[in-house]
Amino acid sequence: MTASAPPPVAPGRRARLVLAGLLALMLVELAVVVALGREIGVGWTILALVATSLVGAVVLRSAGARAFGALRAAVLERRAADGEVAEAAVVVLAGVLLLLPGFLSDLVAIVLVMPPARGIVARRLRLRPGRGPGRRRPGHDDVVRGEVLDP
Secondary structure, eight states: OOOOOOOOOOHHHHHHHHHHHHHHHHHHHHHHHHHHHHHHOHHHHHHHHHHHHHHHHHHHHHHHHHHHHHHHHHHHTTOOOHHHHHHHHHHHHHHHHHHSSOHHHHHHHHHHHSHHHHHHHHHHHHTOTTOSTTOOOTTOOSOOOOOOOOO
């Protein structure tokens, strides 16, 4: 028996789900920051938030430079750079997560920067052909059946 694909989610519903997820994440992040502030003090908590944001800026800068270098090398060698670009995209995502205030997003970012996790996520990004803007879904073709009427 083959598993069927889940039914598609309507764009409006998808946007509401994403917004609800982001709101829930923000509330959890706020709760963690408040709890940590009570535990270690407000000053140390703010210092930790600023420090992780600075680390995120450094990660973003180095990942951007590395991605540009890998893309340039691939162009010069006339080969596809999907692997390098996917890994750089994961590191950029980790940098953005570090820039955001909050400790749960920092934890996810630290995991994404580790080579095994980064490789897994990068492979998942590369194994999704037909997704994204301007790409076709499997089973759809360019032929539009109809009649041409002269005016």
